[in-house]
Structure formats: structure tokens, C-alpha cells
Amino acid sequence: QNSLSNPNMIYIGQVIHFTGGQSGATARTYTVRSGDNLSSIASRLGTTVQSLVSMNSISNPNLIYAGQTLNY
Secondary structure: OOOOOOOOOOOOOOOOOOOOOOOOOOOOEEEOOOOOOHHHHHHHHOOOHHHHHHHOOOOOOOOOOOOOEEEO
16 A cells, blocks of 8 residues: 555655544644654553554564654
């Protein structure tokens, strides 16, 4: 769906598209800032690390980048 040549590498500012979720649900995104990690992001957004990993197909939860857009 995103035509990624290497699904383990995404770049700053890249927008990742996905399908699924609830019908009529509003898409919510968060742009990763310097110093963020998935735990702090999940806490800030009222979700879980596992949910962020699953919704964004993150293969390595320790590897996120400033500028990366996450769905939640």
C-alpha cells in the first residue's frame, strides 16, 4: 500500500497510509519529536505502546524518528 522498498526503514516526515479501523472513525496522527519514545507518546495520547506498534506496523519499537508521523 505504501510502496516501501524496505519496510524496516522509513524517513523523517514520511506519511504512512493504512486501511482498516472503525467505519467513520476520525484518523488521528502524531508527529514524533526529538526525545520522544513510544512509551512517552502512548502515555501522552492515552493509548498503549502495543497499539502504536500495531497501528503503524513498527518492526522495532526502539527505532522511531523525529518527524515520523504515527497513527493512533
